[in-house]
Amino acid sequence: MEYPSKLIERAVEEISRLPGIGKKTALRLALHLLKEPVSASEALGQSIVELRKQIKYCKKCMNIADSDVCGICASHRREESTICVVEDTRDVLAIENTSQYNGLYHVLGGVISPIEGVGPDELNIEQLIERIKSSNGTVAEIIFALSPTMEGDTTAFYLTKQLKDFNIKISTIARGIPIGGELEYADEITLGRSIASRTAYNQE
Structure with missing residues (x-):
């Protein structure tokens, strides 16, 4: 041109x-x-x-923020016993728009993808482990809200193995999201119901 x-x-x-x-x-x-x-x-x-x-990243959940701690983590209205693990900030926004979840978040910054050269060390997994360790038993449930793709399932499986020694309930959002679909493109009703009807995560 x-x-x-x-x-x-x-x-x-x-x-x-x-x-x-x-x-x-x-x-x-x-x-x-x-x-x-x-x-x-x-x-x-x-x-x-x-x-x-x-722009900054929250020291607690790794979400995009204007200060060292984001508004969600700083809020006293949030349920601190539940942490929803997501891929990136777009997923936080999508879930927040459903008004079906009142816990905290943890942003991984991606998912495990060997094809693209993304391993566990490139994600905010260690920060999640340290966060749970330092919570003194406050965290009772971890929700995997990852896109239902091969990479998302691989990441969830890896996280489950890392969390097996903690006395924490591990669940995943219900499969109301189409297999192979991206979380951010799901409509609010489907995403909201997926969060509300989440199920226990099964490694098998």
Whole structure:
């Protein structure tokens, strides 16, 4: 594609790096920004820079936060005896939107995937183990809310083995989520019922 300006070409190249955005969409967005006031582009650029430089991760659950401890972990209204283990922040948002869960979370930062070279050491698994150890018996249940894929099941199986020495109930969300589907794309009713009707996790 020929561009009328090197500046447009550079903008298109950078915007198209975002997931789900091709060159044509990137060009449309770049041309849209040119029609907007300069202040709008400056505000967009500043928000992205601040996002990258100032965002933090909760020291307790590893979720994205504005401070050292996220709002969920800091809340006195949450049930501290239950921890819901999820892949990333998008899953936390999806579950929170159901209003069916009032416990805490732990964000793994991914799932075990040998094909992609992601092993247990690349995930926030050790932080989860230490969190349970330091809870002095407060944690009574761990819920696996991982996408029902091969990678999700592998991660759940590995976590179960790591948690076997703790006197903790281990459960997983009910299979109301389609096999092979992604948690973030599930509708709120299905996801809410899956959380409410969770079942004990079986290794066999």
